[in-house]
Structures are given as structure tokens and as C-alpha cells.
Amino acid sequence: METDDREGNRMWEEDSSHKHLLDVSSWINCIVASKTTKDTMFARGIKRKCFDGEEDIEGTLAGFKSVPSYNLQRQSLLDMSLVKLQLCHMLVEPNLCRSVLIANTVRQIQEEMTQDGTWQVINAQNTGQASLDRLVSSDILCRSTKEQNEGKLVPSYSGFSKDFENTPSQDIISDLSTVTSVQAPRNPQSNNVWEMENSQENRGNFQKSLDQIFETLENKNPNSVEDLFSDVDNSYYDLDTVLTGMMNNTKMGHCDVLESFSSQTTTNSNSNCKSDINELDHIVEILVES
């Protein structure tokens, strides 16, 4: 399990640039690894429910001899769909048909999970606060998630002239909020997409990530998005932010950042990253000496 945890960390750190397409099989691997709570669900010997088309996911799970459960497969499918919705080309308008089909799949999974009660279970486990409030809010979450998603689509497609002033500001606000959800998974300590330190974020994570997704369906100014993500990207290597701890967008402290750097040097094959880190080390040395 430990190796898988590290693998999970590595996966999220490698995602320093959102443009890098994830190797989905290793990603699914990571999600599987990180679902420590799900261990009981795919213990060996449990029969897998018939799930069409998931045999390949089995094949890619390295090191797991047991058959993954239906829930697990459904979860990974959901995650994959969310990623797909996020990775939209910004320069060319995204394919509406594809987005609608993926969104329908997401909704379908979500509805099924709600019916199963799995949705509430996940939320309860992740926060560790199995309060009634949590359960109730999950219902509302599911319902409101849909409305949230759909609500977000309203400004995108009905951007009439009088709404124009509203939509950019809405975008920016929601962008800022969604950046937090993007950053949270990068936290090396949180191996789970759903596992958040901040309960508030956890509650809104799914909703926000769907928000983020549907905002990418909007035709927003790519500059703003790039700026946001460029902040995220560069902040790893930006000496100022590291030393002054002004990484507002992430939860990492100095130690975490340096840890992630050190693990990055070992695992990240990106040559730019290495040279930057070497430079960073060099600069840190100089500063420490002074």
C-alpha cells in the first residue's frame, strides 16, 4: 500500500501542468490505491457485479489480483468523466455533443450513487463527520449539484448584453473558488479526490469540480484561465512564493513544498523541472548562507 500511496502522490504532483494528459490507467491505479476505505469492498473473493466494459480496467490494475468492485469501477468512471470534461481545448470551441454525452454519463452515475446511498457514504467517510447535516446536505448536494452545473451553464449560453457584466465577474469568482478545488488534490497528503482537510471544500468539491467543468463549456476568456493556472504552475518554482509562503492557492506549507520538490526530483522526468529545482536549490543555498 505504501508504494501505491507514493504513487498517488507522485501522480498528483506530476499534474503540475493541467495540460499534461494524465495516464489514465496509472491514475485509476492511484485512485484505487487511495481508496483505503474501500478495501473491504474489493476484498478477494467477492463477486463482481456484471459491469460491461470494465474488464480493461481490471487489466490495468497492477498488483491487484482481486476483481475490483462495481462501485470502484463506477467511481473511476466518474473520475475519468470529470477529467474529460475538464480537459477541454481552450482555443477551439469544445465539442458540444461530446460534452453533453459525458455530462449525461456523469449525471447517470451520480443518480445511481445517490440511489445506492454510496454518495452519502463517501461523504461521511471522507470528512469523518458523519453528522446528520452531512447526510442531508448530500441530498441537497446531489440535487443542487445538478442545478449548480446547470446554473453555471446559464450564463454561458445566455450571455446576452446585459448579462455580460455579470458573467465575467461570476467567472472570476467561481474560478477562484474552483482553483482551490484544483489545488486540494495536489496536496500530497490527500490521496483521495474526495478526501479533503477542509470540510467546506469537501462538500463543495464535487460540486465545484462540476462547476469548473461546465464553466469550461462556457466560452470564457482563455487568458483568465491561463493566468489562474499559470499561477498554480509557476508557484512551485517561484522562489518568492515558496519562501514567503504565499501560496494562497494551495494548502502546502514550506515543508510540504520542499518535500514535493524532493520527491519530484526523483520521480519527475520533466527536464525543465529538474533544472528549475537545481537552480532553486542553488538559490536557497545562497540565501541560507547569507
Add this chain to the structure above:
Amino acid sequence: MRGPGPEARMGVGGCWPRLPALPLSSPPLYRPRAPREVVGHFTEEETEAGERPPGPFALPRKKLRRRKRPRARARWPACTSRSCIALPSRGSRSRRHAVREPIARPPAAHSRRLLSARRRRAWGAAAAPEAGREPARAGPAVPGSRCRGGSRASVGEGAGGGNDIQWCFSQVKGAVDDDVAEADIISTVEFNHSGELLATGDKGGRVVIFQQEQENKTQTHSRGEYNVYSTFQSHEPEFDYLKSLEIEEKINKIRWLPQKNAAQFLLSTNDKTIKLWKISERDKRPEGYNLKEEDGRYRDPTTVTTLRVPVFRPMDLMVEASPRRIFANAHTYHINSISINSDYETYLSADDLRINLWHLEITDRSFNIVDIKPANMEELTEVITAAEFHPNSCNTFVYSSSKGTIRLCDMRASALCDRHSKLFEEPEDPSNRSFFSEIISSISDVKFSHSGRYMMTRDYLSVKIWDLNMENRPVETYQVHEYLRSKLCSLYENDCIFDKFECCWNGSDSVVMTGSYNNFFRMFDRNTKRDITLEASRENNKPRTVLKPRKVCASGKRKKDEISVDSLDFNKKILHTAWHPKENIIAVATTNNLYIFQDKVN
């Protein structure tokens, strides 16, 4: 990086076209621009290099080289005074001509056939083509490296027996190397109504038209092969300032108009704009002007001593393509289909949420006949994927959706055909239910049969034939690649599940054809219920090679010559196929190559 062209600058373009009145809830259309005529002059050398003819956006900017030989076509006399700086008025006609490319025809033996007999009659040309016709310019048989003509399909041997058609390789067009330039990816293939012309559109916005050679008396056992007839840049990449997005120049669909005179007309569309192109031949030019020399220089009127009447002299055949109509600014979403009505005056264009009806002569107005955009986009769950007019009834059309339904609408019922007249939907098979059921039920193409009685739909795994009189289920269903059903998750992962395959009928509506992966394509005979899988590959390059049927082994022991599902190449997909309307000739487009197959004739 592409930048905006000169016309896109603010303030340029003249008056804005009049838009139809929109209800307030609709989103604004993107900034209207005056229709921009495509004017590009590029010499043959540039197209031969296989590169995209440079448009105004292409950077680094290639210097457009003007033709070395002067235009023989300035008909309108210009001001010859030295003090006048006005350029000779070329008139509006010449400005509209986009490309002038002399066709380098094969040497003389074929040049007598430059005009088909029918066209000669239409033009009323009395002169015999042989006399006085200059031999075609010697050179490579076909211009451009884009076309690599295969050898002529020669006499087939052996008995092609019974009802089975044996398909033979005929030609392949396109670059040989495996490194595919993105602009060369073929995005649409279409035969014209007579089958003589074959048009292809690619991702770079170009249209290449191939013409079938007339059957030679000496080779009675083969049909003519297709050679490049015309190439032109149909659409340019554009930039939408309102949304800060690029509009791709990829040609989504080409539809031919039936021929009414000597010229050919086709509609081509990218994501936002539809253009009507006129392709005409020019094989005569006037000679003997009084005020002009043969090379175009203007003569001093005082030196003219005698007068003569200009006469038409034959010249190298030149095929010109000019945009006659540009239908723009009517679609907020990406256009996926166009279909010409059987009245040959109107046509429809369908994007993801709306269908518009146009008149071919009117470019500043279109009628919206279907609108499935919900009032709240939150409820958007279904998009339009394809639409087509009925081949015989000019008031009927169908459109398919991403949920696997087809709606038939009658325009006589109401102006806005939001309520369908018929809804074709097959109930879902509960045993095959999975998370991907909806995605694979999304219809990627719908085609009416030539008779108009049936229509065919293509979803991800199957081809279904519907009788227009029966709505609750198709009359025939053919599985194209059922072995993929167990691989749906990985196909979803690599996005292959969203591939939009097309399908086509043969001329007699007895066989249907569609594409698959690994450069396979499948044909289903409706009468014999037999099907065949063939491969479009360069390995069977020799002419009159009968294609060997292929088989994919789904599971279990792999027999000899079978391919297992895991070794299929999902990057090699055949999305676009076309069948000659009268003969057994098919055109199959792989990623960047066009294969032409014919049936074996004895």
C-alpha cells in the same frame, strides 16, 4: 498561431448584414462580418509542394507569387493615360475567381476528351475538339503531390460469379508517408449526382475534386479512373472575437447540387459558414483585341491601323472555382450537416441545437425550423447530430439526436417544426445496459435511401435501417463491430467512443456500407443478408487485386488470418465512405488517404 485577416479588423467590411429578429432570450450571434470573398492566387508550385495554399492567416507569411504569365483575361479597357494612377478595372467578375489552375492533362491521346459530349452539346460548340486544340501541357499526369494516381484497373480475370461482388483495388490518393499532416486529414467524401465527380474536403479547409475519366473504347473492362480535377481553398480559419475562439476551417460536409448547366455547384461547410461554389471549365480564350497585345499590355490607340474582331481560341483547360454565395452568421453552434432539398432551391443546415432553412439565392436570411435549445441550458441533455431532407418529398426532413432518436418533421405542419411528425426510437435492450449505453446509442449519421422509403442510421456499434412507416423499431439491424462492446471503457478512455462514423447506400439501395477501425470497412447486403469486411491499406496496391475479406476474432482461439481485437489499431479509422450513385465504385477515406475500389468486371 493564426491571426486575424485584414477584413477582420474593426471598421472594415461595410454595412452589417441584416439579421433576422431574435427573441431576447437567444444568445447574440457572434459579430457579423460582411461576407468575405476568397481571393487567393497561388501558383501550381505551391500546391505541388503538398502544403496548404497559404491563406491570409498562414504564418510565416509565404510570399504569394503571382503567375508569371500574364492574365489574358482583362476584358475591361483601362485608362491608359500615364497620369492616371487607377489600376485597370478588373471588374467584379474576375475578383471573384478564387483559383485558376491550368490542368496539366495527360498527353494528347486523352486531350480530345476534355469536354464530354454532353457538355459540348450544351455549349453548342461546333468546332471539332481535335482541330486547333493545343496539346495539353506536358508534365506529370496529375498536378500536385496530393494525388498519386494508381495504375488503371485492368481487366479482371476469372469469374466474378453470382450475386457476390468482388471488390478490387483501383486507386489511392494522398501522401504515402505515415506522418500525417493535420491539414491533410480527410473530413468528408461525396460523389456528385452522376458519379463523374468525387469531392473530398479536408481539415485544412481545402476541397479537392476528382473527375472520372471517360471509358475508353479500348478498355471496355474497366471503369475510368479518377484524377484531380480541381483544388481550391474553401474555408479559411477565422477568429471569433466575441468568444476569443478560433473557428476551424475543417470542411464538415460537402453536398453537390444537380447539374443544370455546364458548371458544377457544390455546397461546402465548416463549423459556422456555408459556401456555394461554382466549378466551371474554361477552355477558350478570346484573342485578337484591338487595344491590347496578346501579353496584356495595352496598345497606344494611335498605333492601331486596322481593326479586327476578337475570336475565341482554344487554350489549356482551366478549371475555376469561385464562391458564389456565402451563408454566414446563422449558427451559434457547430454545423454538422447540410442537405439540399429535392426542389433544388432550398437547403437546410443543422448545428447542435438548431436547424435552419436557406434559399440558395438568398444569403442574408434563413429560417429557423428546428430549435431544441432549452430555455434553461441546465436542462440540455440532447443535441442534434445529423439532418437530411427526404429525397422526394420537399417538405419532409429528419434529424437524429445524441439520444438515439430520429424525428421526422413536416414543414407544412408549422413554421417551427419543433413538434415531430414521427419519432423513431428503438426501446433499449435491458440486457445490454451499461453506463455507456447512451453514448453508443448516439446516432452519428442518418441517410435516406434513394427510393425514399427507408432511412439508415449509424450509431457506434450498429447500422439500423428504418422503414419510414414504422416508428417503433428498425426493420433491419446490422452489427458493425460488436466485438467492441466489451471494450467500451477503454474506448471511452481514449475518446474513440465519440467517433462519428458515416454510412452510405449503394445506387440500388441493396447494399449499405460503413467504416470501422483498423482501416476496415463493412458492407451489408440487405437481400442476401451477407456481410463482408474489407481493409483499405496500401498493401493491396496492385490494381485488380481482389480484396481479401478480413475477419476480427472476438475471443477465444484466433484462427489463421484473423485479427484479434486487441491488435486493432484504433487510430486508423474509416469515418467517411461514399458509393457511386450508379456503378459499383466506392471511395473510402482513411486518415489522409482516399482509396477507390471497383467491383471486378469480366
